[in-house]
Amino acid sequence: MFARKIRVEYEQNGQRLLCPLKWLDNFSMRNFTNASVFDDTLPVADGVMEIGTRVPVDQLKDAMEDWFWRKNYLAKGNRLFISQLG
Numbered sequence: 001m002f003a004r005k006i007r008v009e010y011e012q013n014g015q016r017l018l019c020p021l022k023w024l025d026n027f028s029m030r031n032f033t034n035a036s037v038f039d040d041t042l043p044v045a046d047g048v049m050e051i052g053t054r055v056p057v058d059q060l061k062d063a064m065e066d067w068f069w070r071k072n073y074l075a076k077g078n079r080l081f082i083s084q085l086g
Contacts, residue, residue, distance in 0.1 A: 003050075003051075004051050004052075004053065004084060005051075005085040006083065006084055006085060007047050007081075007085055008049055008064070008080065008081070009047060009081045009083075010068070010079065010081070011079045016081060018046045019068075021043055021046050023068060023071075024043035026067075027067050028042065028049075037054055037055055037056065037059075038055065038063065040054060048085070057082055061080055061082045064080055068080065
């Protein structure tokens with residue numbers, strides 16, 4: 001089910017930092033989007049998630065970025081970056 005690994009980073013003061021596991025876990029556990037496609041996400045470490053093949057990465061990025069802004073994890077204007085690992 002979790003066929004892909006992704007790196008999740010955010011920008012702060014011009015530097016890219018790994019998203020803390022707490023943030024990733026909060027997003028995955030809340031499922032605030034009511035979009036079942038995001039059910040196939042599993043945070044495994046700071047900045048690392050495993051995701052299913054059906055998860056659209058662009059939509060995941062937008063949904064996570066929105067959630068992190070709402071939780072005040074990210075300051076407005078700061079961005080999230082997702083890249084595929086291996």
